[in-house]
Amino acid sequence: MEAFLDSHFVRVMPFLWQGLGYTLLITGVGLLFGFILGAIVGLARLSKNKFIYVISSIYVEVLRGTPILAQILFIYFGLPDLLGFNIDKITASIIAIAVNAGAYIAEIVRGAVYSIDKG
Template sequence: MDAFMETHYMRVMPFLLEGLMYTLLITGVGLFFGFILGAIFGLARLSKSKIIYGIATVYVEVLRGTPILAQILFIYFGLPDVLGFNIDKITASIIAIAVNAGAYIAEIVRGAVYSIDKGQSEAGRSIGLTRGQTMRYIIWPQAFKRMIPPLGNQFVISLKDTSLFSVIAVGELTYMGQQYYGLTFAAFEALTMVCLLYLAITVPASIYLRRVERRLDV
């Protein structure tokens, strides 16, 4: 046991746990704002206003049509030239996750709301509810249940996408693994533990989401 504790498999763990903290921070905060963006633009994609629909469509298509790696480079290196000030690496990473995930969540929201039978809206209006109240009290609760599986999948995708932020030296999980094997040349051991830590998050998350789906009968 003592011999195992002295191997690179265990020595790398302090590096990786520090990186895991940033990975979860970026993913959690990024998806929080991503859901807000997704809800706004997803509902905008259902708007009868051509202007609102057009703006939302441009956002969704541009963000879904470009790789997140290009987006983080644009946010971290490109935007400061226009804004006149630098953006912190962690902040840039959170923004990248938020705007990228927001585009995909917008389609999740749009699809979920659109899938609710139109009779539900008509029923709400028939009892005197406004369009906003109908959405809030009747359509949205039903639609949100249908969003749970794809939102869970988006969490896993965004979590793995954080590994790309190593290109701007964000101290997330993959980057810290790279730093360790750069010093020790123990690439196999370091990357094995990196993969196991990703799996330690994504596998339980997937199992939990399946249970939630069954409980809600999604």
């Protein structure tokens, strides 16, 4: 039993639990904002206004066409150069998950609305 308590597994468990907490936080908050953004953009893709339709379509196509890792790196390293201030790593992760999930959820919302009969 003493060999198990001195093992590498026991020493790293607090770090793994902390990582799990951050993962659940980033995922939960990011998906919450992603659902909101996705619903708005999905309904915007149904708009008769050409400008709103084009902007929302560009958003969906660009974000669905780029890997999420590239989006995370752009938000964490690229946006601070453009905006002039640093973004916290947790905040950047939440933004990346929200923006990416929003693009996919927008397509789900658009498809769901189109699947309903006019009558």
